[in-house]
Amino acid sequence: MKVMVIIKASPSSEAGKLPDQELLSAMGAFNEELVKAGIMESGDGLKPSSEGLRVRFSGNQRIVTKGPFIETTELLAGYWVWNVKSMDEALEWVKKCPNPMEEDSEIEIRPFYQLDDFAEIDTTGELRNKETALRDKISMQKSNGNAYLFFSGRCEEALNFYQKHLGANVEMLMRFNESPEPLPEGTLQEGFENKIMHCSFTIGDMQIMASDGCGEATQFSGFSLALTVPDSADAHRVFNALSQGGSVTMPLSKTFWSPLYGQVTDQFGISWMVMLPGESCDQNTH
DSSP states (O other), X not given: OEEEEEXXXXXXXXXXXXXXXXXXXXXXXXXXXXXXXXXXXXXXXXXXXXXXXXXXXETTEEEEEESOOSOGGGSEEEEEEEEOSOHHHHHHHHHHSOXXXXXXXXXXXXXXXXXXXXXXXXXXXXXXXXXXXXXXHHHHTTOEEEEXXXXXXXXXXXXHHHHHHHOOEEEEEEEGGGOSSOOOTTSSOTTOTTSEEEEEEEETTEEEEEEOOSSTXXXXXXXXXXXXXXXXXXXXXXXXXXXXXXXXXXXXXXXXXXXXXXXXXXXXXOEEEEEOOOGGGGOOOO
16 A cells, blocks of 8 residues: 655744754665665655745635745655555554654654545546556656667677767676676577677767677667666556567566566567666666
């Protein structure tokens, strides 16, 4: 279940007083534990209400009031969004939290509504379907795409050319003989051990990924689009959609560079790499 954990404002937070180094460190350590436990989706502190606005709705009127607002106990100073198994689990985590204020303070836990809560109203399921489609669209807006080029053994030559003539900046480069995991036997053409397994470079503000492929027989057929999505549900949904009428080159699976990665050619002949972000993709070693 998803919950919002709300830090109530206090006189010090409304005065704009920032936490000291000790409290910042303690809250940072607590956030690290939340992330390590896999329950934290987001969290931020809020500036005092003196920097905020309120809009009151009355019929067709919209009445704007500038802060500060006097009801300190009803104001917010910060929040987290957590995914937990139960309210009891959320409560146990809140009890471990350092006091977020220099004075006595209060943290509130509120569960989010789920689509199932509206089942009696949405008897046809139409609203659920629209909401699901909207959430999918919002999630995909967080995705990013990059062109992935295959050079059939000439990748390093191409990089040198782009660096010389286009000002390319190579950000990451890994050769096949540097792979932390051996490739399946027979995958790599003999003599390709020192060829480029994966690299990323920029030309202006364009981010490009590239590889030599596994041999000279790898034909340059244009490009593959590398699509990085925010979570596994999106990866499976997008991959399955692209597979319809197409062909799967590599099923979605865990790799050393991504928690979930797969290759598929869609029904229009476009090659896609669908993946979750992984730390190995961001290494700056070459």
